[in-house]
Amino acid sequence: xxxxxxxxxxxxxxxxxxxxxxxxxxxxxxxxxxxxxxxxxxxxxxxxxxxxxxxxxxxxxxxxxxxxxxxxxxxxxxxxxxxxxxxxxxxxxxxxxxxxxxxxxxxxxxxxxxxxxxxxxxxxxxxxxxxxxxxxxxxxxxxxxxxxxxxxxxxxxxxxxxxxxxxx
Amino acid sequence: xxxxxxxxxxxxxxxxxxxxxxxxxxxxxxxxxxxxxxxxxxxxxxxxxxxxxxxxxxxxxxxxxxxxxxxxxxxxxxxxxxxxxxxxxxxxxxxxxxxxxxxxxxxxxxxxxxxxxxxxxxxxxxxxxxxxxxxxxxxxxxxxxxxxxxxxxxxxxxxxxxxxxxxxxxxxxxxxxxxxxxxxxxxxxxxxxxxxxxxxxxxxxxxxxxxxxxxxxxxxxxxxxxxxxxxxxxxxxxxxxxxxxxxxxxxxxxxxxxxxxxxxxxxxxxxxxxxxxxxxxxxxxxxxxxxxxxxxxxxxxxxxxxxxxxxxxxxxxxxxxxxxxxxxxxxxxxxxxxxxxxxxxxxxxxxxxxxxxxxxxxxxxxxxxxxxxxxxxxxxxxxxxxxxxxxxxxxxxxxxxxxxxxxxxxxxxxxxxxxxxxxxxxxxxxxxxxxxxxxxxxxxxxxxxxxxxxxxxxxxxxxxxxxxxxxxxxxxxxxxxxxxxxxxxxxxxxxxxxxxxxxxxxxxxxxxxxxxxxxxxxxxxxxxxxxxxxxxxxxxxxxxxxxxxxxxxxxx
Ligand code: SF4
Numbered sequence: 001x002x003x004x005x006x007x008x009x010x011x012x013x014x015x016x017x018x019x020x021x022x023x024x025x026x027x028x029x030x031x032x033x034x035x036x037x038x039x040x041x042x043x044x045x046x047x048x049x050x051x052x053x054x055x056x057x058x059x060x061x062x063x064x065x066x067x068x069x070x071x072x073x074x075x076x077x078x079x080x081x082x083x084x085x086x087x088x089x090x091x092x093x094x095x096x097x098x099x100x101x102x103x104x105x106x107x108x109x110x111x112x113x114x115x116x117x118x119x120x121x122x123x124x125x126x127x128x129x130x131x132x133x134x135x136x137x138x139x140x141x142x143x144x145x146x147x148x149x150x151x152x153x154x155x156x157x158x159x160x161x162x163x164x165x166x167x168x
Numbered sequence: 169x170x171x172x173x174x175x176x177x178x179x180x181x182x183x184x185x186x187x188x189x190x191x192x193x194x195x196x197x198x199x200x201x202x203x204x205x206x207x208x209x210x211x212x213x214x215x216x217x218x219x220x221x222x223x224x225x226x227x228x229x230x231x232x233x234x235x236x237x238x239x240x241x242x243x244x245x246x247x248x249x250x251x252x253x254x255x256x257x258x259x260x261x262x263x264x265x266x267x268x269x270x271x272x273x274x275x276x277x278x279x280x281x282x283x284x285x286x287x288x289x290x291x292x293x294x295x296x297x298x299x300x301x302x303x304x305x306x307x308x309x310x311x312x313x314x315x316x317x318x319x320x321x322x323x324x325x326x327x328x329x330x331x332x333x334x335x336x337x338x339x340x341x342x343x344x345x346x347x348x349x350x351x352x353x354x355x356x357x358x359x360x361x362x363x364x365x366x367x368x369x370x371x372x373x374x375x376x377x378x379x380x381x382x383x384x385x386x387x388x389x390x391x392x393x394x395x396x397x398x399x400x401x402x403x404x405x406x407x408x409x410x411x412x413x414x415x416x417x418x419x420x421x422x423x424x425x426x427x428x429x430x431x432x433x434x435x436x437x438x439x440x441x442x443x444x445x446x447x448x449x450x451x452x453x454x455x456x457x458x459x460x461x462x463x464x465x466x467x468x469x470x471x472x473x474x475x476x477x478x479x480x481x482x483x484x485x486x487x488x489x490x491x492x493x494x495x496x497x498x499x500x501x502x503x504x505x506x507x508x509x510x511x512x513x514x515x516x517x518x519x520x521x522x523x524x525x526x527x528x529x530x531x532x533x534x535x536x537x538x539x540x541x542x543x544x545x546x547x548x549x550x551x552x553x554x555x556x557x558x559x560x561x562x563x564x565x566x567x568x569x570x571x572x573x574x575x576x577x578x579x580x581x582x583x584x585x586x587x588x589x590x591x592x593x594x595x596x597x598x599x600x601x602x603x604x605x606x607x608x609x610x611x612x613x614x615x616x617x618x619x620x621x622x623x624x625x626x627x628x629x630x631x632x633x634x635x636x637x638x639x640x641x642x643x644x645x646x647x648x649x650x651x652x653x654x655x656x657x658x659x660x661x662x663x664x665x666x667x668x669x670x671x672x673x674x675x676x677x678x679x680x681x682x683x684x685x686x687x688x689x690x691x692x693x694x695x696x697x698x699x700x701x702x703x704x705x706x707x708x709x710x711x712x713x714x715x716x717x718x719x720x721x722x723x724x
Contacts, residue, residue: 146323
């Protein structure tokens with residue numbers, strides 16, 4: 001699955017390791033919550049980075065104390081209509097101040113780019129065959145959003161404040 | 169009323185460009201219908217029985233004459249010359265062509281309107297008391313807060329795929345004309361002991377298959393926290409609202425299953441963490457929005473216009489119209505005028521392009537260029553001088569908009585029903601028309617007094633039958649259209665859900681049955697009692713007995 005970050009397809013060093021798979025000898029791995037709970041010590045002892053993949057039924061709050069160990073938190077969209085991962089991403093960024101990569105995985109739609117971005121995702125696993133150019137069109141429509149979210153971007157509320165402060 | 173600044177303009181225009189691109193991709197085949205579906209729904213475009221339907225938001229029901237003329241133009245140019253007022257302060261166009269829908273949105277953007285979030289599992293168009301700003305009993309104009317909520321909820325990135333659609337209503341008055349207790353969130357503007365403005369917040373109301381009255385989640389929320397508190401409720405709902413069953417996905421079910429106390433704790437916990445963040449409303453932004461809703465420049469007038477008082481005395485028909493369609497205004501010498509869009513025998517809510525143009529002209533001449541759309545599918549002129557009432561009445565008669573029936577038995581709410589809707593069990597509009605004809609005699613209607621009649625073609629309850637004093641629900645009985653009757657529903661501050669009175673009636677009998685219910689009321693009522701009051705006092709037995717023992721024993 002191509003990985004989109006900051007508008008470009010980038011190499012993805014992370015390898016998913018299933019619940020029953022053997023751990024590879026080296027390199028960063030992404031595991032499930034179950035695997036993390038069962039193999040926490042072994043995973044930490046490998047000396048390479050670990051990431052976690054959460055289903056939309058699971059929440060970052062369940063691994064709150066371990067978040068500092070993760071280089072990636074991948075949040076699943078089992079179907080694009082399941083919007084829970086948007087709220088989980090926002091909590092990761094705003095409540096837990098998680099600084100690492102937050103990755104959108106699963107049923108990913110180009111036209112949702114702004115939702116992913118604004119809720120704090122900074123990496124997106126796009127569909128095989130899709131290109132950065134396909135996504136560029138979705139990202140080119142720059143709208144100043146009304147409300148603050150987790151992207152730290154200017155929004156209408158903050159811009160109006162600034163305008164008022166400048167006496168305009 | 170609110171006017172877009174450069175940010176509002178930019179947002180709707182960007183949105184039109186984005187949608188135009190999506191439609192082009194659909195037409196070229198790049199997007200399948202399945203992929204296009206969520207995109208069109210974000211812009212209010214449905215696929216119905218016969219064609220596409222476009223639903224346009226009229227935020228909190230306020231329209232200028234210019235906006236209404238634009239809606240007339242759209243009806244004429246892109247549709248078959250009419251529109252349909254919904255029960256949620258929207259207007260629907262039933263025959264737009266897909267390739268023309270971007271043009272319609274572009275035309276709407278010119279007059280500061282859009283169709284964003286009028287469908288889908290999103291926060292829908294925010295509704296408010298249609299008498300906002302002019303009601304005599306009002307604490308503050310609810311539209312200030314509805315506009316603030318509109319902006320916050322528009323394209324909110326986190327809440328575009330909620331478990332289910334989400335409806336918020338605001339009232340600024342203790343007398344609830346916005347049915348806030350039957351919304352996912354109801355907001356009631358209040359003052360605390362120190363005289364500060366804030367809100368009582370209710371959550372978990374709704375109609376549909378499982379009607380529920382909303383419960384208070386917070387008695388008093390200081391005004392600067394409105395958005396953070398709403399965001400906390402939505403976040404909790406987005407995360408734990410049920411997604412396994414469409415019919416159990418509304419927040420009312422979550423509140424019902426977990427209990428209001430537990431939901432309240434989760435919301436407070438979330439809110440504590442975000443309330444002092446960026447969502448805390450700056451005082452000057454509140455002031456900026458409030459300024460748009462400042463009272464217009466009223467003339468200093470006597471409380472009672474003597475000329476009109478005399479006319480009213482001479483003209484009985486006019487007096488009748490005043491009794492049902494004219495309301496008290498905050499400002500001495502002014503009146504609030506309800507326009508009935510439900511003349512005898514017409515489908516509720518339908519409006520032609522010519523009518524819209526005529527209404528726009530009248531609003532310009534008699535109501536400071538502004539009108540309102542009510543959730544009862546009628547229109548309101550909020551700023552009419554009493555001295556203009558007689559002349560306005562005469563002109564409304566010419567347009568067929570002066571039927572003196574607002575709040576009376578023929579002022580029926582009916583969903584589109586089997587004539588338009590794929591989900592329907594039975595027709596709604598023809599039954600509404602027959603009831604309206606049966607009670608055509610206006611003297612009789614006035615004698616009967618306030619009676620809220622509401623009809624839904626199926627259990628989804630788009631016609632709000634649960635909150636009708638008399639409600640009709642279309643059911644299917646071995647392929648025949650039947651109607652179940654509910655009694656005692658009420659949408660306002662005395663909210664209640666109607667109770668099914670007994671076995672359903674055939675289409676042939678249902679109008680007679682309704683008439684019998686009204687007869688029981690007329691026989692049993694006490695001085696000053698409405699139908700609802702009598703029903704609440706005497707209970708359902710006398711009504712039941714009349715229907716099932718005396719009148720229809722064979723049928724039942
Ligand atoms: S109540 Fe049923 S029949 Fe009527 S519009 Fe809604 S879904 Fe259609």
